[in-house]
Amino acid sequence: MTKAARGRRREPILRSRRIIVKVGGSVLTAPNEEGVNRRVLGQIVSQVVELREARRDVVLVSSGAIAAGVKRLGMKRIPSAIPERQAAAAVGQPILMEAYGRAFNRKGVEIGQVLLTHADLDVRSRFLNACNTFETLLAKGVIPIVNENDTVSIEEIQFGDNDILAAQVAQMVRAELVIILSDVDGLYDADPGVTPGASLLRRVEGLPAKVVEVAGGSLNPLAHGGMATKMNAVKVLNRVGISTLIVKGRSAGVLVRALNGEECGTLFVPNGARLKGKKGWIGTTAKPKGWIRLDGGAVRALIDRGKSLLPIGVTEASGDFRFGDMVEIRDPLGNTIGKGLVNYNAAQVVRIAGKQTREIEAILGSKDYDEIIHRNNLALLT
Incomplete structure (x- = not known):
């Protein structure tokens, strides 16, 4: 493929000025007492700062709080019971934000914590108020770091996964691209663990049924979600005309490389009619x-x-x-x-x-x- 053809293929990435970076729990978790890999977190922070210096607005949606709390509390895996998950989140969220705070402070960048439940977005007036908060933070040069408010959320008001939360935040800030940092290189045309010759899909137009079929679940006991939930997020983003890029989060400099035009991961490009403004909220946010x-x-x-x-x-x-x-x-x-x-x-x-x-x-x-x-x-x- 020629350089020009590669450029056209990645054009939705290159033109994006406002970006959501979703950091998966499996990217940040580590077998230490805190459950947060500060080296990996620091690398992500450095890349986000570099993107900002290139005049791109960035909002972080970060998992890892529950996993950090699980480690600190001596649990073996993320519990399924909501009270135990909430307790882990209450312990882990300060650990996660302290790690981000230190890393961004070394770069001279302010951060702001935004904790959301679906109830915050389900009412149009509250949704718009949250939109205004994001706009104000970005205008003041603050990096918003978003997570689900797991400490108070119940099943009826949960997003279910931070991939979905990232898709909702993308609508709120009118982002052009969502980058999901995962523990895999992207989406393959078959399960690479079962099919040795499986190929990485570089670009997907829309979300064909065949693509959805090959998405599997997560095997990481400290992760919540998997490729299937990422496809749900892609489906939401397709409906509102926002592209999605899934890449391996621990790959060195992957954010900067992708936004400089290097072919990384799997890019999902929306097709068909786009739901705009209020209709986007009706079609993809309100329950x-x-x-x-x-x-x-x-x-x-x-x-x-x-x-x-x-x-x-x-x-x-x-x-x-x-x-x-x-x-x-x-x-x-x-x-x-x-x-x-x-x-x-x-x-x-x-x-x-x-x-x-x-x-x-x-x-x-x-x-x-x-x-x-x-x-x-x-x-x-x-």
């Missing part, structure tokens, strides 16, 4: 409180003609959603085709399902809206 099933005619009206969702096209609804909540929109077979913010609560939707708009007032006693979901509050995922 559904229920679902609404449509008939075929309503599906075609939404997808082909960009219409709002009217009661006449609804066949069924489930959940305990209220006005303004987000729900999944399903086709007759139960496949999710989109998400949207409802104008009526669940009980009202059930009562007006299949009815004409002009009948709403007679059924409910009032009619505040013609639509169950207005097209401006609808994000299609097909």
Whole structure:
């Protein structure tokens, strides 16, 4: 491949000015009493500072707090029970931030800790407030270091993995690229542990089903996640038009080399329509409180003609959603085709399902809206 062709292949990386760097727990964890490999952490910090000096904004999303706490508390592996995970996070987060603080301080760079749960992003006003906080930190030359607030999070408000958190933060700061520092070189076309001739995929357009199939789970007892969760993050990022690069985090100078155009890891480039602004938040961030099933005619009206969702096209609804909540929109077979913010609560939707708009007032006693979901509050995922 010619140099020009390689440049075109990596062009989404080269043009990126605002970047999320997600540091995996398996990259930072080490068999010492603290559970944080300060040498590796220092190398990552040096590269981040070098990127800043090249006029790139960088936000770090760092795992490692729970692993650090696990080591300090003498546990053998990350526990599955939430109270034990929370205890490990409470002990490990100060260890992790102290290590980052020392490393960045030696470079003369200020850091800011940002701890999030999904509840912080699930309400649009809180999401926007967090966006403003990030913008202010970056404007003041501060490197935000983000982690899930594992100490207080419960299952209902967990991101599930910091790969997903990185994807959400990328939307908040309008990043152009997410770099995931992992314990593998990238994504292969087969499991290299089973297939000796497996090849590293250098560039993937969209997220083909065949690519998802080859993603496996993590074998590191101090890591939480794996390639499968990274594919979930890529799926989110594809929908909002942000590229993803997965590289081996301990490879010397990998961040700087990749952003200087060297072919490193696997680059995922989004294709298809991009969800922007509020629709991106609806489609990929807000958690559904229920679902609404449509008939075929309503599906075609939404997808082909960009219409709002009217009661006449609804066949069924489930959940305990209220006005303004987000729900999944399903086709007759139960496949999710989109998400949207409802104008009526669940009980009202059930009562007006299949009815004409002009009948709403007679059924409910009032009619505040013609639509169950207005097209401006609808994000299609097909």
